[in-house]
Amino acid sequence: KLWPGNKNISLSCYSSNVNGLNSPSKRKSLFNKLRKGKYSVIALQETHIDQNHTKYLENTQLGKVFVSADVQKKRGVALYIDCNIKAEEQFKDKEGRVIAARLDTEGGKTLVVNIYAPNGPKFKFIKGLKDNINKTEFDHLILFGDFNGVVDKMMDKTFKTKNSKAASSLPKNFLALMEEYDLVDAWREYNRDVKDYTFYSNRHQAWSRIDMIWCSRSILVKINKIQILARDLSDHCPLILEINRRYTTRKWRLDGNLIKQEEDIIKIKAMTKEYFKLNNTAGMKPQIVWDAYKAVARGFLIKLKAEKRKQKEALWNKLIKDIETKEKELKANPKNLKTKRGLELLVRQKKSWELD
Incomplete structure (x- = not known):
């Protein structure tokens, strides 16, 4: 059918x-x-x-x-x-x-x-x-x-x-x-x-x-x-x-983790200070300045999160790639104990990351 x-x-x-x-x-x-x-x-x-x-x-x-x-x-x-x-x-x-x-x-x-x-x-x-x-x-x-x-x-x-x-x-x-x-x-x-x-x-x-x-x-x-x-x-x-997998986009929400790390807080404060220094000019309505700031801040946070995600994904993907490589080596030579031990170490590392 x-x-x-x-x-x-x-x-x-x-x-x-x-x-x-x-x-x-x-x-x-x-x-x-x-x-x-x-x-x-x-x-x-x-x-x-x-x-x-x-x-x-x-x-x-x-x-x-x-x-x-x-x-x-x-x-x-x-x-x-x-x-x-x-x-x-x-x-x-x-x-x-x-x-x-x-x-x-x-x-x-x-x-x-x-x-x-x-x-x-x-x-x-x-x-x-x-x-x-x-x-x-x-x-x-x-x-x-x-x-x-x-x-x-x-x-x-x-x-x-x-x-x-x-x-x-x-x-x-x-x-x-x-x-x-x-x-x-x-x-x-x-x-x-x-x-x-x-x-x-x-x-x-x-x-x-x-x-x-x-x-x-x-x-x-x-x-x-x-x-x-x-x-x-x-x-x-x-x-x-x-x-027939369909992928959908979700409405943006602030990731609370972006305002927990000291290095991220410093970056956000620096961006905020620079924005108001450049845009808080005489004659400009405060509400307009504030609304524009929210848009700029959202873009900054999206970029910051993307950078952090990219770094994390790079490390994760390398680990997965290393596991896949070791697994292929073991499939080609099932009796290689060195390969088997190396694979076990990588899998334990992956489990540790998943529990964090």
Whole structure:
């Protein structure tokens, strides 16, 4: 089905296997990062939150949460949907492997499913997933998650053994879902010849791309961005997907941080003194001078904030670039312990910055 007319849905999505969220400090760090991202849909796998403590996952700043949890502290999936989007839970399991919600927008009914597939046999899991999808009415489908298997063992893995196909490739009935629901592997569609990965196995010192986003082909042409991010809070790389993302400008407001630092206060005082020295002339109405000053001051503060943001972003971007470089080096040579230690130091530095 095509998206009806010009009434297109706009979504910014984030998906990640977080490898446990029972730690309050880890939850705080992750939630702060996600809040800043302003995502419409957030899909988290392996929350490890049991059925008695799902309240730990509630965060209204991230959106309305839909959860599937196990009785024990293992598995666990969660979906956050922006509170401005009408969303209803459609189905889930009792083992913390599947949660699905339907978004009702002007662009139609979009079923979003978050999965944490079993590491071993998947027949029962796939059958249950397929049966539930078949019972649900929708126009478009987005499947987020940790699939615990790769689509193409030659493109999606760095570790190859005689048994690699049995251990790591998705079974045919899983891949058959793509054809049945006209789904595509979003990242691979935009990176046909690229080898990149999302999960690093310390045990095997190997990389694989087992974290994916499959979506209806009708959505494919609407994608602005699909990207694998560097790891930070887990041994899995997060993914982001933007569909018809629209960026808006907000009304200017004074940033209180600009009047806290002594060096900034000195600059503002100097600008103010110079302005009134040049403009407080005889015959000029005080109100006109004052109104003009507010405009000049606003421009000065905007420029000052831009300079500070540019400096901060330069340091942040360098750190992210260094992490990405180290991660690429590790993907190319998974057994290099020096690279691994260097990457761990950079990631710790990034976590420290995020908590500040």
